[in-house]
Amino acid sequence: MAAEVQPLPLLRGAPGPAPLTADQAYWKTFKNQLLLPSPHDSGVTSINIPDHNPAGAQADTFAVTSGGRVQIYSAKTRKLVKNISRFGVDDTARSGGDSGIVQAFDTGSRAILRQWRGEHAHKQAVHVVRWNPIILTDLMSASDDRTVRVWDLTDDVAKWTGIGHEDYVRSACYLPGQDGMIATGSYDQTVRLWETRQPGNDRPAMSFKHAAPIEDLIPLTNSVLASAAGNEVTILDLIAGKAQHIIRSHQKTVTALSTGQDSSRLLTGGLDGHVKVHNTTSWEVVAGFKYPSPILSLAVVSTGQQNTDREDRHLAVGLQAGLLSIRTRIAGAEKVKAREKTKRMDALVAGEGDAYERAQRKKDTRQ
Numbered sequence: 001m002a003a004e005v006q007p008l009p010l011l012r013g014a015p016g017p018a019p020l021t022a023d024q025a026y027w028k029t030f031k032n033q034l035l036l037p038s039p040h041d042s043g044v045t046s047i048n049i050p051d052h053n054p055a056g057a058q059a060d061t062f063a064v065t066s067g068g069r070v071q072i073y074s075a076k077t078r079k080l081v082k083n084i085s086r087f088g089v090d091d092t093a094r095s096g097g098d099s100g101i102v103q104a105f106d107t108g109s110r111a112i113l114r115q116w117r118g119e120h121a122h123k124q125a126v127h128v129v130r131w132n133p134i135i136l137t138d139l140m141s142a143s144d145d146r147t148v149r150v151w152d153l154t155d156d157v158a159k160w161t162g163i164g165h166e167d168y169v170r171s172a173c174y175l176p177g178q179d180g181m182i183a184t185g186s187y188d189q190t191v192r193l194w195e196t197r198q199p200g201n202d203r204p205a206m207s208f209k210h211a212a213p214i215e216d217l218i219p220l221t222n223s224v225l226a227s228a229a230g231n232e233v234t235i236l237d238l239i240a241g242k243a244q245h246i247i248r249s250h251q252k253t254v255t256a257l258s259t260g261q262d263s264s265r266l267l268t269g270g271l272d273g274h275v276k277v278h279n280t281t282s283w284e285v286v287a288g289f290k291y292p293s294p295i296l297s298l299a300v301v302s303t304g305q306q307n308t309d310r311e312d313r314h315l316a317v318g319l320q321a322g323l324l325s326i327r328t329r330i331a332g333a334e335k336v337k338a339r340e341k342t343k344r345m346d347a348l349v350a351g352e353g354d355a356y357e358r359a360q361r362k363k364d365t366r367q
Contacts, residue, residue: 023286026261027277030289030315030327034078037322039085042067044318047299050131062301062316064324070105075303075313078326084110098125102141104153113153120157122147127170134179140196142169148184150196160196164204171217171227175238178222185214191227191236208236208243216257220280226266228254233268235283249276249285256298260312267315269295275317293321 020028038044046065060075072082084105100122104113116122124144132138137153146165149158167188175181180197191214192204212230220226224244225236233247233254252271260267265286266278271294277287297318304310315327 021286023265023277023279027287027289029330031330032328034326034328036324036326038064038066038318038324039069039071040067041322043296043320043322044324045296047297047316047318047324049299049301060303062299064316064318066318066322066324073326075301078314078328082110100124100126100143100145102126102129102139102151104139114151116151116156116158122149124168127168128172130172130174133174133176140172140174140182142172142184144168144170146186148172148182148194150182160199161202162192162194162196162204163202164192164207165190167213171214173217173219173225176219176222183217183219183225185217185227185229187213189213189229191217191225193238206238206241208234210234212253215253215255218257218259220259220263220266226257228257228268230254231270233257233266245283247278247283249278250274252294255294255296256318258298258300260300260315267298267300269298269317271295271320275315289315289317289327291317291319291325293319293323296320 044064044066046063048063048065050061061072061081062075064071064073068085070084071080072084073079074081100117102116102121105111106113122141122143122145126141126143128142130140132140138150139153140148140150142148146163146167146169148162148169150160152159162182162184165184165186165188167186169184169186171185173183175183180195182194182196183191184194185191189210189212191208191210193206195201195205208227210227210229211232214227214229216228218226220235223238225238227234227236231248231250231252231254234243235245235247237244247268250268250270250272254268254270256269258267259265260277264280266280267275268278269275273291273294275289275291275295275298276285278284279286295317299316300312301314301316302310303313313329317325319325
């Protein structure tokens with residue numbers, strides 16, 4: 001008796017790669033990575049982009065701090081345009097100096113415009129200095145001496161001092177569109193808001209408690225902040241006076257924050273070597289990059305004349321290993337050129353180089 005014929009099971013082929021999402025496609029255009037060693041192989045501790053051009057700053061530049069030097073790079077060419085090393089022999093430059101010194105430079109001549117040190121200045125290391133985006137002669141500094149201060153470029157002493165933090169103050173920012181409002185983050189695990197327009201008003205107006213020391217702090221809007229504490233990033237709603245959301249996408253401490261795509265995306269960098277891009281509506285991770293070393297600093301560098309014309313140009317990442325990574329977004333004619341280069345290489349690998357070149361010549365003739 002013949003055996004019953006059984007139908008063979010259908011074999012499914014391996015699924016192909018999932019199509020790229022719009023976010024993945026956008027961040028995939030940040031290519032052409034440039035790795036620059038920092039002076040003395042020191043970790044890259046700060047990457048700052050000016051909100052305006054204070055003290056003679058050149059347009060479309062960004063400042064990178066490592067060891068005892070501040071280096072100014074062109075956002076157009078990625079080349080080093082100025083090197084500032086006017087710090088003490090044993091001092092480490094961050095946004096300020098480890099000795100407590102705060103200095104304002106003319107980046108054109110590298111001359112010191114104003115220097116605050118001694119009895120009227122900070123007593124310990126200064127990790128953050130920011131220019132006031134509204135009052136062009138004002139800047140603020142936050143220090144390990146647990147104070148935050150506002151300086152006028154024309155005065156020798158601070159015009160305002162905030163007291164209240166109980167540990168190092170390692171992050172600070174101005175709130176956009178709110179004259180005189182400052183937010184600070186401290187190793188006492190709090191984010192505090194300050195009204196600096198009144199000289200005698202030295203106590204915080206609002207405080208938010210976190211579960212770990214605050215490593216970085218940036219504004220997303222004039223009433224929403226993002227703060228990095230431990231391996232979490234908290235979205236703070238200043239109007240409601242509470243956390244709106246907590247992002248838990250990193251395995252290790254989050255050390256740096258930035259925004260991209262006209263502030264519709266939040267970028268986070270951590271000691272796990274990951275940069276992750278989050279949608280600011282759902283807070284989901286929509287893209288990411290992996291680096292070979294813990295990340296200490298991060299910034300999306302934009303170019304253009306006005307705010308409405310500015311667009312993301314570079315992703316700058318500072319590594320603990322002493323490297324500055326700059327990935328540049330390929331767009332427009334550069335994108336077309338890169339695509340053609342890829343097609344030509346694919347044709348050569350497939351042994352179809354001659355056919356590809358003939359097709360290109362035929363295409364050029366038609367045009």
